[in-house]
């Protein structure tokens with residue numbers, strides 16, 4: 001990207017201070033909370049003037065873009081010429097926010113400024129290299145550091161099974177990550193599991209009758225998977241241990257999948273009277289061929305990490321003893337690559353598939369809605385919940 005000097009950025013956005021005090025921090029909306037008011041926004045604009053340390057070009061561009069989006073709405077000016085490097089960088093940052101609503105941009109601006117504030121500096125002191133927590137959520141932890149937004153399943157006692165709340169938290173985390181200033185977004189799991197898939201108690205905790213619950217579940221699932229199909233930046237899975245169900249099928253929508261040799265990949269849909277989701281009925285045959293996809297999706301064959309790598313579902317496998325160290329070193333290096341270039345390349349790769357993926361997602365969700373009401377499915381769930389069987 002063009003070298004954008006702080007002096008020039010001040011000219012774009014007079015509300016920005018001369019010098020910033022703090023290192024680069026990330027922007028997130030956090031868990032649903034009170035929306036930032038116009039007054040909060042104006043306070044943040046003033047607060048920016050008190051900051052002293054230069055936070056780097058990416059943050060400055062993000063502040064500029066969010067400010068413009070919050071005040072003028074979506075980018076409505078023509079793209080500067082190819083040699084007008086600074087104005088082109090500004091335009092691209094603003095334009096990249098697409099149709100992000102003004103209120104959301106306002107909130108993101110307020111959050112970004114607050115992450116650059118003196119209290120953020122105080123709370124980050126002595127934590128050099130530590131992740132910055134950016135979303136308040138019990139079972140999904142979202143942190144940002146070194147250009148990487150990390151979304152972690154954090155429910156080890158239940159093997160990171162995904163509750164209704166976690167589906168919603170992940171949708172929100174992806175929405176925020178798509179406009180924050182990180183280059184790469186990474187999913188991983190806390191504890192020994194990556195994720196044991198859908199929490200089967202979702203079937204008993206849903207309110208209303210079964211039909212209404214199935215309808216609601218299908219709507220949620222469709223929105224959840226859509227947020228992966230449409231995610232604009234490189235999406236990486238760091239699979240630290242066994243993965244089950246939807247946490248496996250989603251991998252077909254990731255851009256890279258790195259696995260510990262302790263990881264396994266299991267999609268026991270037939271055992272549960274269910275059918276594939278997350279576009280895996282399309283992505284898996286495409287990735288591994290229909291014969292291997294059939295073994296996984298119909299017969300529930302569990303793959304080791306090395307088998308999954310041989311089938312093309314996993315990018316690379318690492319010995320568990322060195323997995324974390326090696327993978328985070330590598331991802332930090334990847335996150336230093338020019339972010340716009342990576343985003344644009346990903347979008348070129350994804351573009352031709354998007355329409356198809358949305359159609360597949362819609363069909364899989366409507367099939368599942370029927371499956372959830374079937375005797376096969378109800379019996380399988382009851383059996384798990386009464387602990388008569390384990391997969």
Ligand SMILES: CCCCCCCCCCC/C=C/C(=O)SCCNC(=O)CCNC(=O)[C@H](O)C(C)(C)COP(=O)(O)OP(=O)(O)OC[C@H]1O[C@@H](n2cnc3c(N)ncnc32)[C@H](O)[C@@H]1OP(=O)(O)O
Pocket residue numbers: 157158159161162196197198199200201202203206210213214217218220221244245246247268269272277372384390391
């Ligand atoms: C009509 C309503 C519609 C609902 C809408 C849903 C929304 C979208 C749905 C998307 C479709 C997704 C499909 C899938 O993901 S299918 C895969 C589902 N997952 C499973 O079937 C895994 C079930 N779990 C197991 O088989 C074992 O627990 C496992 C092999 C993972 C681990 O075994 P292990 O012996 O090592 O450990 P425990 O069994 O003792 O587990 C520890 C505790 O964790 C609880 N647990 C684990 N996984 C789940 C789960 N998926 N759901 C709920 N609970 C889970 C387990 O019960 C233990 O709890 P307790 O200590 O309290 O007994």
